[in-house]
Amino acid sequence: MAEHPHQALRSFAAFVGRNTGLHFPEARLRDLAQKMTTLAREAGCEDLDHYLSQLMAAPLSRQQMKSLCGALTIGETYFLRDPKSYRVLERHILPGLIAARRRGGKTLKIWSAGCSTGEEPYSIAIILSRLLHDLPEWNVTLLGTDINEEALERAQRGVYGKWSFRNAPQWLMEYFTPVGEGHFEIVPRIRSMVHFSQLNLAEDRGSAFTSGADIIFCRNVMLYFHPEQIETTVGLFHAALKPGGWLFVGPTEVDHQKLRGFSCHHYDGALVLRKGEPRRKAQRPSAPVPAPAAAARVAAAPPAPAPAGLSAGASSLPAEPVPGGIEQAQDAYRAGQYQEAARLALLAPHLPEHLALAARCYANLGRYQEAREHCEKALLLERLDAHTHYLHSMILEQMGDGAAAEAALKRALYLDHDYLLAYFALGNLCRKRGELREAEQSFANALRLLQRYDPAEVLPDAEGITAGLLTQLIKGMNAGLNRR
Numbered sequence: 001m002a003e004h005p006h007q008a009l010r011s012f013a014a015f016v017g018r019n020t021g022l023h024f025p026e027a028r029l030r031d032l033a034q035k036m037t038t039l040a041r042e043a044g045c046e047d048l049d050h051y052l053s054q055l056m057a058a059p060l061s062r063q064q065m066k067s068l069c070g071a072l073t074i075g076e077t078y079f080l081r082d083p084k085s086y087r088v089l090e091r092h093i094l095p096g097l098i099a100a101r102r103r104g105g106k107t108l109k110i111w112s113a114g115c116s117t118g119e120e121p122y123s124i125a126i127i128l129s130r131l132l133h134d135l136p137e138w139n140v141t142l143l144g145t146d147i148n149e150e151a152l153e154r155a156q157r158g159v160y161g162k163w164s165f166r167n168a169p170q171w172l173m174e175y176f177t178p179v180g181e182g183h184f185e186i187v188p189r190i191r192s193m194v195h196f197s198q199l200n201l202a203e204d205r206g207s208a209f210t211s212g213a214d215i216i217f218c219r220n221v222m223l224y225f226h227p228e229q230i231e232t233t234v235g236l237f238h239a240a241l242k243p244g245g246w247l248f249v250g251p252t253e254v255d256h257q258k259l260r261g262f263s264c265h266h267y268d269g270a271l272v273l274r275k276g277e278p279r280r281k282a283q284r285p286s287a288p289v290p291a292p293a294a295a296a297r298v299a300a301a302p303p304a305p306a307p308a309g310l311s312a313g314a315s316s317l318p319a320e321p322v323p324g325g326i327e328q329a330q331d332a333y334r335a336g337q338y339q340e341a342a343r344l345a346l347l348a349p350h351l352p353e354h355l356a357l358a359a360r361c362y363a364n365l366g367r368y369q370e371a372r373e374h375c376e377k378a379l380l381l382e383r384l385d386a387h388t389h390y391l392h393s394m395i396l397e398q399m400g401d402g403a404a405a406e407a408a409l410k411r412a413l414y415l416d417h418d419y420l421l422a423y424f425a426l427g428n429l430c431r432k433r434g435e436l437r438e439a440e441q442s443f444a445n446a447l448r449l450l451q452r453y454d455p456a457e458v459l460p461d462a463e464g465i466t467a468g469l470l471t472q473l474i475k476g477m478n479a480g481l482n483r484r
Contacts, residue, residue, distance in 0.1 A: 012052045021202030023226040025479030035071045069148045079119045079168045084270040090127050107139045111213045114221030115144035118155025125193040145199035152196050158186040215246045222253040247273040338364045352382035371395045386416035420449040443474045
């Protein structure tokens with residue numbers, strides 16, 4: 001492929017951003033050129049510059065938009081991707097919502113935004129069918145939208161190859177019928193639950209079609225958006241949700257400091273936003289999650305906290321009295337019962353893993369001073385746990401002590417030279433402080449470690465984020481550094 005003037009590609013990248021929301025920074029211009037060269041040739045045009053000029057000269061036709069989105073969007077998805085989010089949906093969010101609606105109308109509305117080929121909304125439909133034994137009595141609206149019409153056509157067919165079932169539990173296949181070698185069709189009763197429609201998040205300004213949602217899923221979609229578009233899209237979701245509605249997003253997709261009208265909840269490694277809940281004064285708006293929730297993996301304990309807290313009574317599941325012990329404390333933590341989890345953990349305050357779990361609980365409750373004290377007690381007992389140092393850094397950053405947070409991250413990396421997510425967190429911290437060279441170095445180390453993974457491989461403790469997605473995110477951040 002011949003080289004093309006960067007300015008022409010920059011202009012077209014801006015055009016794509018305005019029309020689709022997709023962000024192509026400097027680091028991805030070559031990728032954009034390669035994809036558009038293929039489209040140009042399919043259109044019978046060998047001159048890429050001329051083809052790009054033609055596209056920008058007039059509003060895109062529906063066929064042009066379909067071809068463009070088919071070429072530029074990434075349809076990397078599969079059934080029950082990121083099991084933690086689906087467990088939260090099934091065990092924490094839906095039970096309380098269903099119980100409330102049984103008393104008042106038996107209606108539910110769920111929107112899967114950026115659903116690609118449909119695996120996500122069908123996964124939600126399957127979970128609903130397992131929870132609602134009286135499903136025919138309910139008025140369930142389950143929307144799947146995407147900008148890519150070709151992907152939606154596949155979703156409507158409901159036929160999938162084996163690759164869409166990687167990492168899926170065996171019971172999932174009860175909802176599919178074999179059709180030909182290596183392909184499976186979703187059963188009609190599940191397919192009929194989902195309604196698919198083409199929707200461009202960059203152009204949508206809200207409508208009756210999407211409004212009144214109880215739950216919105218938009219995971220690993222906004223990674224490819226410009227920051228301004230992300231803010232606009234989150235505002236769109238806020239307007240579409242009912243009061244108290246839930247928004248599932250990827251852990252690195254939104255800048256929590258810019259969130260308005262949402263509270264952040266962290267259930268066992270999955271980030272969920274809730275509309276309209278007042279923040280307590282002790283809580284700070286959280287910083288962008290600097291890494292996909294790998295944080296303090298102490299023994300078998302849950303990942304590090306999302307900074308904004310969740311009250312002990314927020315779980316939809318009934319709280320049962322449990323005896324002391326780390327396992328019981330962890331169960332309480334996973335149920336969102338942070339106050340109870342901290343109490344159980346502190347029945348053994350001489351054990352560092354108990355203290356670290358208590359620190360996570362207090363951080364999730366927005367009680368950062370107590371979180372810091374317990375984390376530092378854990379470190380006095382076990383100074384060589386890299387993950388507790390990482391947790392310490394997250395707490396310190398929330399308390400506004402960036403220098404101490406950086407020192408804690410460096411101690412974590414001293415103990416574990418291959419701590420991928422700690423490099424990412426350090427790069428993010430340096431980026432926010434304007435220390436561009438240090439940020440680039442940390443991001444380079446993270447990219448080096450990411451080369452050990454297949455792009456489609458889900459990173460350990462990363463909430464379903466793949467190595468490829470994190471690589472693209474870091475490259476986008478690096479591109480932003482280069483423009484400063």
